[in-house]
Amino acid sequence: MADLFANYESDFKFALQEAKSKLDQISTIQGDERKLYLKGIENAIEEGLEMIDQMAIEVQNLPTNQRSSYNTKIRQYKSQVDESKSRLNQILDNEDKRELFGGRYSDNGNGEFGDSIHDQQRKQLLNNNSSLERSSQRLKDSQRIALETESVGGDILNNLRTQREQIQGSRLTLSTADTYVDKSIKTLKSMSRRLVANKFISYAIIGVLIVLIFLVLASKFW
Numbered sequence: 149m150a151d152l153f154a155n156y157e158s159d160f161k162f163a164l165q166e167a168k169s170k171l172d173q174i175s176t177i178q179g180d181e182r183k184l185y186l187k188g189i190e191n192a193i194e195e196g197l198e199m200i201d202q203m204a205i206e207v208q209n210l211p212t213n214q215r216s217s218y219n220t221k222i223r224q225y226k227s228q229v230d231e232s233k234s235r236l237n238q239i240l241d242n243e244d245k246r247e248l249f250g251g252r253y254s255d256n257g258n259g260e261f262g263d264s265i266h267d268q269q270r271k272q273l274l275n276n277n278s279s280l281e282r283s284s285q286r287l288k289d290s291q292r293i294a295l296e297t298e299s300v301g302g303d304i305l306n307n308l309r310t311q312r313e314q315i316q317g318s319r320l321t322l323s324t325a326d327t328y329v330d331k332s333i334k335t336l337k338s339m340s341r342r343l344v345a346n347k348f349i350s351y352a353i354i355g356v357l358i359v360l361i362f363l364v365l366a367s368k369f370w
Contacts, residue, residue: 160199
């Protein structure tokens with residue numbers, strides 16, 4: 149199990165490094181290549197999240213006393229991914245605003261139409277749309293975690309079901325053994341009674357023989 153965790157951890161670090169590297173370079177990239185970079189960052193982050201989920205599943209299969217250190221690692225990795233994801237979302241928000249406002253957009257809001265009501269309404273709409281997208285992404289993440297939790301729960305239930313069947317099989321074996329023991333005890337008791345009866349019969353035969361011997365001897369002298 150620890151080997152699998154290490155493999156997922158290595159894949160995660162590679163994906164996270166790729167995402168960070170492209171995030172650092174994105175400001176120098178323009179045009180279609182910029183879109184490819186953004187897509188690559190998004191894919192790397194998704195891969196990182198998948199590796200974290202796989203690591204979390206592997207930790208559940210480890211002994212309880214070994215889980216603490218691994219869970220600490222997973223929380224740290226999740227924080228790093230969230231940081232990169234936040235940077236990506238900010239870049240995507242700015243991309244959307246630039247596409248909508250074109251050359252009129254500026255990050256500080258001091259462009260040509262920065263103070264107009266119409267421009268402010270557009271910005272508010274974009275902010276609301278960004279919030280909606282982030283909420284949607286969080287919902288997707290929650291659904292993914294719920295499905296993975298359900299999968300882990302299903303595995304645990306299967307393990308419990310298997311253990312219950314093993315326990316029931318052990319009980320049946322013990323019950324069968326008890327039956328054999330009872331039969332053996334009854335057989336031993338029956339044999340014991342027969343031995344006692346045979347002993348009394350032997351004593352009776354010996355007694356009769358002794359009497360007959362005395363009678364024979366007495367008849368010779370009389």
